[in-house]
Amino acid sequence: MSESALGQRLWSFPGGLELRHHKQVSCQHPIRDAGLPEALFIPIGRYAHATPRLLVQPGEQVLRGQTLIESSDDFAVAVHATTSGRFEGWVECNAAWPPGARQRCLALTPDGRDQSVEPTPLAEWAQAGPDALINHLRSMGLSGLGGAQFPTAAKLRGDWSGIHTLILNGAECEPWISCDEMLMRSRPEAVVQGGLVLARAIGARQVLIGIEDQMNTVARRLERACTALDTENIIKVIKVQSIYPEGGERQLIQVLTGQEVPHDGLPQDLGLVCHNVATAAAASDAVIDGLAVTERIVTVTGPAVIEPGNWRARLGTPASWLVARAGGYKDNVARLVLGGPMSGIALADDSLPIDRGSNCLLALAEEDITPSQPTLPCINCGQCVQVCPASLLPQLLFRAIEAVQHDQARELHLFDCIECGCCAQVCPSHIPLVDYYRHGKDLLRLKDMDERRAALARRRFEAREQRLARQQAEREARREQRRKKLEAPEKAQDEIQAAIERARRKRT
Numbered sequence: 001m002s003e004s005a006l007g008q009r010l011w012s013f014p015g016g017l018e019l020r021h022h023k024q025v026s027c028q029h030p031i032r033d034a035g036l037p038e039a040l041f042i043p044i045g046r047y048a049h050a051t052p053r054l055l056v057q058p059g060e061q062v063l064r065g066q067t068l069i070e071s072s073d074d075f076a077v078a079v080h081a082t083t084s085g086r087f088e089g090w091v092e093c094n095a096a097w098p099p100g101a102r103q104r105c106l107a108l109t110p111d112g113r114d115q116s117v118e119p120t121p122l123a124e125w126a127q128a129g130p131d132a133l134i135n136h137l138r139s140m141g142l143s144g145l146g147g148a149q150f151p152t153a154a155k156l157r158g159d160w161s162g163i164h165t166l167i168l169n170g171a172e173c174e175p176w177i178s179c180d181e182m183l184m185r186s187r188p189e190a191v192v193q194g195g196l197v198l199a200r201a202i203g204a205r206q207v208l209i210g211i212e213d214q215m216n217t218v219a220r221r222l223e224r225a226c227t228a229l230d231t232e233n234i235i236k237v238i239k240v241q242s243i244y245p246e247g248g249e250r251q252l253i254q255v256l257t258g259q260e261v262p263h264d265g266l267p268q269d270l271g272l273v274c275h276n277v278a279t280a281a282a283a284s285d286a287v288i289d290g291l292a293v294t295e296r297i298v299t300v301t302g303p304a305v306i307e308p309g310n311w312r313a314r315l316g317t318p319a320s321w322l323v324a325r326a327g328g329y330k331d332n333v334a335r336l337v338l339g340g341p342m343s344g345i346a347l348a349d350d351s352l353p354i355d356r357g358s359n360c361l362l363a364l365a366e367e368d369i370t371p372s373q374p375t376l377p378c379i380n381c382g383q384c385v386q387v388c389p390a391s392l393l394p395q396l397l398f399r400a401i402e403a404v405q406h407d408q409a410r411e412l413h414l415f416d417c418i419e420c421g422c423c424a425q426v427c428p429s430h431i432p433l434v435d436y437y438r439h440g441k442d443l444l445r446l447k448d449m450d451e452r453r454a455a456l457a458r459r460r461f462e463a464r465e466q467r468l469a470r471q472q473a474e475r476e477a478r479r480e481q482r483r484k485k486l487e488a489p490e491k492a493q494d495e496i497q498a499a500i501e502r503a504r505r506k507r508t
């Protein structure tokens with residue numbers, strides 16, 4: 001246990017690595033506007049609708065902020081036009097993962113006027129109930145901007161009567177990435193107000209904003225914003241030691257509270273909810289300013305880009321456009337990575353459109369890339385275990401996935417792996433461990449989806465069988481009723497005849 005520079009008790013998480021952060025490279029300039037490319041390809045997101053229903057037709061003119069796809073439930077994120085122009089319809093674009101994959105995007109040709117719909121703030125939001133706040137955030141297309149893109153409404157909705165603390169994650173620990181730091185420097189009030197919005201939605205009584213210990217300017221500006229908004233009693237800014245990956249949700253929770261989120265559990269089980277600072281700023285934009293999510297800040301950096309910096313980019317902007325804003329590549333460029341050097345994904349080319357999770361484009365030169373070494377067998381050295389911040393057994397996970405024992409990998413808590421890359425970094429056998437984990441998770445998700453679909457089909461079949469049986473029984477009951485009705489007059493006639501007979505016999 002230790003104490004932060006701001007006097008808060010801090011704890012530590014297992015494993016992790018101390019890395020050079022290289023953030024200053026992209027913090028020399030304020031955030032710049034990336035402008036509008038000739039065409040935008042807006043990804044519909046990782047948490048897309050099963051059957052997305054378009055609200056506009058190809059060829060229609062749209063305005064920035066206009067809803068293109070409505071959210072059908074808390075897990076489906078609404079998609080909005082990110083500028084004004086002509087809506088072109090569906091297109092397929094490259095996806096970052098898995099290699100060679102494609103994703104469905106909505107194509108838009110900007111008209112250059114960048115006209116927007118009327119903003120729709122939530123009136124009296126400070127008195128609004130959780131459902132009104134969450135529904136508004138959902139309609140504005142909010143999802144996690146820290147990278148995971150998890151739908152914000154799904155994370156906020158629920159019976160959180162035990163929730164006491166909201167944690168805002170500003171501990172952007174991956175080297176080279178500075179988009180969150182620059183956001184907090186430039187818009188501290190939006191982060192603080194967004195914290196209040198999200199806290200109200202879940203009934204949290206306090207907000208902890210975790211930032212890295214070298215973010216002095218950020219700390220000062222956030223505290224000034226708290227004073228200006230009179231929130232010092234609710235919101236605390238806490239500096240944490242820069243050990244990678246302390247920006248992981250579970251790791252930051254452990255550092256700030258000393259509590260470990262259990263395997264197969266959620267932060268909510270501990271009375272905590274964690275959101276990224278960029279998500280908080282977007283919540284403020286949505287609720288207070290009435291703006292849908294149409295842009296994000298992207299760090300374009302690395303030793304092989306001419307003028308590193310941070311750009312405000314519309315969702316759907318091709319990566320190549322942003323690299324051009326940064327002066328283009330240097331002659332020695334060898335690789336473009338989406339994300340940071342530890343957990344990022346090497347891109348096949350720079351056509352990928354920016355989505356809500358695209359925090360960084362990192363251009364590396366040949367000398368920055370570890371020469372690819374032959375992969376050797378695991379020697380069971382245990383180094384990966386020592387650095388794993390999630391207390392997993394990375395070598396056993398690797399063996400289970402390699403042996404196609406995916407259920408065993410699940411039992412070894414594969415889904416607790418945050419793909420931080422610490423294990424692969426230290427592995428003396430150069431095993432691309434994270435690729436194995438991503439592949440294993442993809443297969444398990446597909447398997448789960450197949451099982452859910454099969455269960456749904458089985459339930460539908462059983463429901464149909466029951467419906468048919470019920471209809472058959474109802475038909476038979478109706479037939480019986482009709483038969484009885486038809487028989488009834490005959491029976492009545494017989495009884496009348498018998499009564500006449502009895503009367504006649506009495507008279508004689």
Ligand code: SF4
Binds near residue numbers: 426430
């Ligand atoms: S670090 Fe590599 S070689 Fe060592 S146990 Fe882990 S997977 Fe095996």
Ligand code: SF4
Binds near residue numbers: 393417
């Ligand atoms: S990538 Fe996964 S298994 Fe490897 S160190 Fe990080 S959390 Fe642990």
